[in-house]
Amino acid sequence: MAKQNIYDNETFFEGYRKIRENEVNANKLFEIPALLSLMPDLRGRKVLDLGCGFGEHCKYFMEAGADHVTGIDISEKMLAVAKKENAHPKITYVHMPMEDIARLNGKFDVAVSSLAFHYVEDFSGVVKNIYQLLGKGGVLVFSQENPLCTCHSGGDRWTRDENGEKVYLNLADYGIEGERECVWFVDHVIKYHRTFATIVNTLIDAGFVIEKMIEPLPDADMLEAYPEYRDLLHKPDFLLIRAKKFDVCGY
Numbered sequence: 596m597a598k599q600n601i602y603d604n605e606t607f608f609e610g611y612r613k614i615r616e617n618e619v620n621a622n623k624l625f626e627i628p629a630l631l632s633l634m635p636d637l638r639g640r641k642v643l644d645l646g647c648g649f650g651e652h653c654k655y656f657m658e659a660g661a662d663h664v665t666g667i668d669i670s671e672k673m674l675a676v677a678k679k680e681n682a683h684p685k686i687t688y689v690h691m692p693m694e695d696i697a698r699l700n701g702k703f704d705v706a707v708s709s710l711a712f713h714y715v716e717d718f719s720g721v722v723k724n725i726y727q728l729l730g731k732g733g734v735l736v737f738s739q740e741n742p743l744c745t746c747h748s749g750g751d752r753w754t755r756d757e758n759g760e761k762v763y764l765n766l767a768d769y770g771i772e773g774e775r776e777c778v779w780f781v782d783h784v785i786k787y788h789r790t791f792a793t794i795v796n797t798l799i800d801a802g803f804v805i806e807k808m809i810e811p812l813p814d815a816d817m818l819e820a821y822p823e824y825r826d827l828l829h830k831p832d833f834l835l836i837r838a839k840k841f842d843v844c845g846y
Contacts, residue, residue: 619821622710625811626738626833630709633736633807633837637661640704643728645693645721645737646711650677653686656707665699667691693721702730708737710833713745713786716774718794722801726840733840735803741810741834745788748775753826764830794836803838810834 630652638660644653647666656664663685668674669692677688691698693708694717706725715721725735739745746769753761772793775786789797795805810831813824 621824621832624817624821624824625813625827626710626835629809629811629833629835630707630736630738631655633809633835634659634707635705635734635736637705641665641702643667643696643699643703643706643725645696645706645708645725646714647677647688648673648709650674650681650686650688652707652709653677653688654681654683657683657685661685661705663687665689665703667693667696667699669693696721696728697724699728701728702733703728704730704733706733706735706737708739710738710740712737712739713788716787718787718789719797719801722797722803726801726803729840731840731842734806735798735838735840736836738833738835739794740786741831742769742789742791742794743830744832745775745786746771747777752830761826761829791834794834798836798838802841804841805836805838807837808835 634656637656639662640660642653642656642661642664644656644664644666647653647668648670650666653664653666665687666674666677667689668677669690671690674688674690689699693711693715706729712718712721722735729735743764743766746766748768748771750765750767752765754763754765756762768788770790772789773787775788777784777786798805811833812827812831813821818825
């Protein structure tokens with residue numbers, strides 16, 4: 596089955612890039628700080644970035660002391676930007692869907708993925724391959740769309756009051772896992788919904804131990820500065836997990 600490569604769609608790519616260039620967006624305010632807070636000490640480590648996009652994280656990991664960073668992405672457009680704007684001798688960019696990472700050579704100390712796993716149909720296969728690529732005590736850190744978001748299958752996400760303000764989330768089909776089609780810059784963007792239990796148990800079944808989970812929420816200062824993010828108190832946008840490889844001879 597062909598892997599989805601929506602980021603090489605010109606309309607989608609330009610729309611996504613404009614969002615990421617905006618200094619005030621949910622990624623920069625919530626997802627990225629949470630992701631970086633889960634990262635282990637990278638000094639002397641070999642890092643694998645799955646779905647590396649523009650390569651900003653690869654550059655950060657290198658500056659944080661990583662011995663080498665391998666960034667993979669299915670999008671040639673994304674990698675072209677990464678090689679132009681975030682190149683470094685200690686960073687290798689590889690054009691590859693994450694479903695094919697078993698073809699990579701060598702071992703890694705840390706695997707990280709930012710907002711990419713919800714595009715992957717075979718999550719279990721990818722997690723098993725990550726486990727095999729990690730050395731003893733290796734760490735996996737990833738973010739994805741929160742399952743309260745990925746379950747959406749149509750209609751208005753929100754019930755609103757007479758002023759149009761969001762009152763509460765309309766939740767449906769959470770327990771029905773699988774493909775979801777949405778419109779984001781373009782039609783027919785495919786994502787995959789999995790429950791919290793499935794995500795956690797997939798990691799455990801592969802041999803990982805869950806160390807921490809984060810659903811980033813705005814604090815009082817954030818709400819004062821950006822009141823438009825109050826709806827996150829009803830529905831967090833992101834789920835982040837740090838897991839460690841468990842070896843039969845010891846943790």
